[in-house]
Amino acid sequence: MSRKRPSLPPLAILPPVVTGEEKPKQVPRKKVLPIQSLGDESGLRVTPVLETALPETPPQPPRTRRRTTPRKLLPTVTSSGWLATLAERFLIDAEVDAKMRQIPTAVNEYGYDSWGLHPGTARYGYSLFAWLYRHYWRVQTYGIEHVPPGRVLLIGNHSGQLPIDGAMVAVAMLLEANPPRLCRAMVERWFTTVPLLGTLLQRSGAIVGDPLNCERLLQKGEAILVFPEGARGSGKVWKDRYKLVRFGLGFMRLALATNTPIVPFGVIGGEEQAPSFVDCKPLARLLGMPYFPITPTFPWLGVLGMIPFPTKYRIYFGEPLIFRGNPDDRDEVIQRKVDRVKREIRRLIDRGLEEREGIFF
Numbered sequence: 001m002s003r004k005r006p007s008l009p010p011l012a013i014l015p016p017v018v019t020g021e022e023k024p025k026q027v028p029r030k031k032v033l034p035i036q037s038l039g040d041e042s043g044l045r046v047t048p049v050l051e052t053a054l055p056e057t058p059p060q061p062p063r064t065r066r067r068t069t070p071r072k073l074l075p076t077v078t079s080s081g082w083l084a085t086l087a088e089r090f091l092i093d094a095e096v097d098a099k100m101r102q103i104p105t106a107v108n109e110y111g112y113d114s115w116g117l118h119p120g121t122a123r124y125g126y127s128l129f130a131w132l133y134r135h136y137w138r139v140q141t142y143g144i145e146h147v148p149p150g151r152v153l154l155i156g157n158h159s160g161q162l163p164i165d166g167a168m169v170a171v172a173m174l175l176e177a178n179p180p181r182l183c184r185a186m187v188e189r190w191f192t193t194v195p196l197l198g199t200l201l202q203r204s205g206a207i208v209g210d211p212l213n214c215e216r217l218l219q220k221g222e223a224i225l226v227f228p229e230g231a232r233g234s235g236k237v238w239k240d241r242y243k244l245v246r247f248g249l250g251f252m253r254l255a256l257a258t259n260t261p262i263v264p265f266g267v268i269g270g271e272e273q274a275p276s277f278v279d280c281k282p283l284a285r286l287l288g289m290p291y292f293p294i295t296p297t298f299p300w301l302g303v304l305g306m307i308p309f310p311t312k313y314r315i316y317f318g319e320p321l322i323f324r325g326n327p328d329d330r331d332e333v334i335q336r337k338v339d340r341v342k343r344e345i346r347r348l349i350d351r352g353l354e355e356r357e358g359i360f361f
Contacts, residue, residue: 093127099180100126115184115213118203122182125204126174133171136310137164137269141172143317146263147181151218152320153255153262154183154225155341157244157349158233160270160308161293163191168313169225169265170205184217185225190290211250218258226251228338235291237279241271242349247342249334256327261320264341266348268316272359273308274298311359316348 100123107113111120133139147154154173159165163185170183185201186209192198207213214224227233228247236243255262276293284292298305321344323337 087124091127092123093130095175096126096130097123099174100182102180103182105182112203115205115207115217116202117182117184117205121200121203122205125200126171129167129171130175133168133175137168137273137313139168139172139313139315141176141315141317143319144172144176144315145178146317146319147173147177147223148261148263148320149179151221151258151260152223153218153251153260154223154265155228155251155262155345156265157242157267157345158227158229158270159236159241159267161234161274161276161291161295162306162308163187163234164273164308165267165270165313166225166227169267169315172315173223181223183225184222186214186227188231188290190231190288209250211254214254215258218254218260231290235276235279235293236271237293238271238275238277241275242353244342244346244349247338249331249338252323252334252338252341253327255323256325261322262341263320264318264344264348266316266318266345266352267313268349268352268356269311269313269359272311274306309360312356312361314352314356316352318344318348 100119105113105117105119107117107119112118154169156165156169166185166187170185173181173183182205185206187201187206189208191201192206192208207217209226209230214226217224228251229245230248232245236245251262254260274293274295276295278294280292280294284290295305297307321341325333325337
């Protein structure tokens with residue numbers, strides 16, 4: 001049986017020997033690397049792949065990064081062009097714009113704050129409601145000078161099927177308060193799911209009624225608008241108008257935890273803007289709504305039936321209330337403090353009902 005010889009690595013072919021008669025050619029210089037011998041073989045020489053220099057390329061100019069601008073739904077204060085000019089002239093209220101420029105707001109490079117407020121978009125919403133505030137509901141405010149500077153909780157009664165009362169209080173704080181304040185309204189989660197309305201509410205400063213959000217905003221010195229009745233208050237039927245239903249306890253725990261004064265207020269005119277005679281709960285559950293009101297115009301006139309009546313609004317602000325105590329106290333202890341706020345709101349409502357001369361004037 002023949003014995004196999006060990007295989008050797010392939011050797012590179014060396015260039016032919018140049019004689020004196022031939023003109024030597026320019027051969028690229030090669031590197032010679034030693035390798036270990038295999039068995040009893042003597043040292044071998046290998047030639048690696050020839051190193052050839054790559055052709056030099058001319059230097060390329062530095063590439064400039066393409067800068068993209070965020071897409072805006074509506075022109076903002078920094079927008080330019082004919083669309084922004086038309087918007088500034090026809091859609092923006094001059095007083096709203098001047099008041100909002102006085103309010104310091106920390107926003108990022110895209111114009112939003114940490115909770116979704118976009119001052120450029122908020123001007124359009126406030127401008128619309130400012131016109132309704134002056135000409136449709138003809139709002140009158142009393143005692144707004146009681147609202148202190150710095151962090152504050154505005155607590156009041158809720159009514160009217162739609163959150164118009166909250167919008168009117170927010171516009172009053174912007175136009176009538178000195179200095180102007182941008183209210184952060186705590187709204188029901190369902191309203192933020194309504195197309196277009198939810199986006200407008202969020203970009204105008206409204207946030208979902210989460211205690212953590214409220215506490216962080218209070219620590220930044222914001223004015224928070226809270227309706228402790230929630231959907232129970234806004235969905236009241238006609239026979240329960242201007243009756244205060246059960247208040248939640250969360251706002252009082254937040255006031256105690258952050259040492260925040262509470263300013264009670266009473267709204268007159270909201271109950272008559274869309275009087276509900278029946279709350280169709282089965283239909284509300286089917287549609288995922290907190291309530292489904294049957295009013296003189298809704299659902300008989302469809303979407304047009306949701307337009308509220310031009311009742312006259314009156315908003316009464318009370319003096320600030322300051323509470324001390326442990327925010328983690330038992331519900332019975334917190335309830336006694338909440339009842340004091342509730343009694344003050346009741347007093348403001350009774351005063352407004354006694355002073356008004358009519359529903360529409």
